[in-house]
Amino acid sequence: MSSPSFTSPFTTSALSKNDAPWYLNPEESPSINSPLKQIELPLLPENHPQTLENLVVYLAQELGIDDLLVFDMRNKKHDDSVAEGAYDMADFMVLGTGKSAKHLQKASTQLDFYIKHNLHQLPITEGILKSGVLARYHRRLQKKGKKAPGYSKNTYGAEPNTWVMTDTKSDGIIIHMLTEERRMDLNLEYLWSDESEREKYERSHMRKDSDDIFRGIRYFHSSALQRNDSAFDVYDVTFDNYSFHFQKLLKSHIVEPKSTPLAKIKDHLNLMYSAGLAINTDLLYSYFNTLLQSEEFNSKFQSEAEAFKKRDTLFSNIIQKYNVKLTTEEVLKFIPLLIVSGSQIDNTLFHSIKDIIENPEINSEKIVRHSKTINHLMRLSNKVADSLNDDHRAMKREIDLLLISVYANRQNWIHFNQVIQAAIIRNDISILKAALPLVTACADLKTAVDFNDRVLPLLLEAGLDPELEQFVHLLAKRITNP
Numbered sequence: 001m002s003s004p005s006f007t008s009p010f011t012t013s014a015l016s017k018n019d020a021p022w023y024l025n026p027e028e029s030p031s032i033n034s035p036l037k038q039i040e041l042p043l044l045p046e047n048h049p050q051t052l053e054n055l056v057v058y059l060a061q062e063l064g065i066d067d068l069l070v071f072d073m074r075n076k077k078h079d080d081s082v083a084e085g086a087y088d089m090a091d092f093m094v095l096g097t098g099k100s101a102k103h104l105q106k107a108s109t110q111l112d113f114y115i116k117h118n119l120h121q122l123p124i125t126e127g128i129l130k131s132g133v134l135a136r137y138h139r140r141l142q143k144k145g146k147k148a149p150g151y152s153k154n155t156y157g158a159e160p161n162t163w164v165m166t167d168t169k170s171d172g173i174i175i176h177m178l179t180e181e182r183r184m185d186l187n188l189e190y191l192w193s194d195e196s197e198r199e200k201y202e203r204s205h206m207r208k209d210s211d212d213i214f215r216g217i218r219y220f221h222s223s224a225l226q227r228n229d230s231a232f233d234v235y236d237v238t239f240d241n242y243s244f245h246f247q248k249l250l251k252s253h254i255v256e257p258k259s260t261p262l263a264k265i266k267d268h269l270n271l272m273y274s275a276g277l278a279i280n281t282d283l284l285y286s287y288f289n290t291l292l293q294s295e296e297f298n299s300k301f302q303s304e305a306e307a308f309k310k311r312d313t314l315f316s317n318i319i320q321k322y323n324v325k326l327t328t329e330e331v332l333k334f335i336p337l338l339i340v341s342g343s344q345i346d347n348t349l350f351h352s353i354k355d356i357i358e359n360p361e362i363n364s365e366k367i368v369r370h371s372k373t374i375n376h377l378m379r380l381s382n383k384v385a386d387s388l389n390d391d392h393r394a395m396k397r398e399i400d401l402l403l404i405s406v407y408a409n410r411q412n413w414i415h416f417n418q419v420i421q422a423a424i425i426r427n428d429i430s431i432l433k434a435a436l437p438l439v440t441a442c443a444d445l446k447t448a449v450d451f452n453d454r455v456l457p458l459l460l461e462a463g464l465d466p467e468l469e470q471f472v473h474l475l476a477k478r479i480t481n482p
Contacts, residue, residue, distance in 0.1 A: 041068065059107075063107040069096075092173045129161055163186070246283060250287065253294065254290065254293060257296050281330045285334065305369075332385060343371070360437075368410060374403070378419065420451075445479065452476070
């Protein structure tokens, strides 16, 4: 027995042409026009290789890279200072805009695949971070941001995956894919366009948060400080301009510390460094000298030991942070400043050579402490100073005058005598003359007797200045009547 015939209501034969839904009628199915197909292709240079056309079509129609431009670098003038170097890198620069950093990340991966399998070349891609690396990057940046100062938290507009460059290794073609904001900031069109077309890419004004490569002041755009000093042009990226303003800030801090706090000076120094300007020893010397005189800097120390430690640490950190390389002469120049930093020369109990000469009756054995670093500085100066170099001898003399003053006020006669002995060896009588008032005013009996027997004969033979002759009698009196 045959089964009854049955026609499914879901077959096309069961429906008239008018009753069938559109998805069952291919002739009437609406065509899907992808926006990727509508991207306008750029004009290509004359005599361009077929590879260039294939890549541009692939970027536009398959990857969705928009606003494509192609720059022909083959005929660039080598005396064009703006495009200098670009013609050595590539024959063709392709510039395009992606929708987002994530879009560029995916597009660069697909572009690499296309080049490998269609052009049979191994491309080089820069500026891309994979998902795992990007996540680790953000974690580290967040961790660093909690500890770092404000100026270091800025990315200067260079967020990961916002500018991807691919060297195709084929026909001298390099492809740059950027996000819209990043492309606007960099303005690469101005670099690579012909001189006749450069005017249309020139910016009439700069965005305040711009990372434009022609400015180089990346730190300024993220600084939380508002600089209202009309005399200082932050965009004039020259050493003279920045160093002059830095010296001006230092002087202003000494006169009006509230209007020019140390934080403002430090920010300006960071601004110079981030702008690529070298921080030389003269600037650091002025900076450190100002810190030693600064009431704001020194008022926060609870004890002289804390002050010594903080000052020593500060100096070493500054040298390392700004990557300053000191010559021998610069080391000798800094040592007197470091001796002042590690001592209490400004203490009312401290007796300088000048104080004793003006008041010969001073007789004090009170201890005015100094940092342990002073002893290291003494040995360093002995090591680096060349006794045959007149400039070194003059700087060494200044160092030793400070050392014997600090040691005498500390009652540190062991190191005091080491300085005296070194002066005798190099025949520097001026140090021996300066030591006479200090021994007369501060020394214990043993040191006074030793100086009288060993050093005083050398002074008498060389001849004493009239103002020092009285100290010979005072020394004898101190020995006979201790």
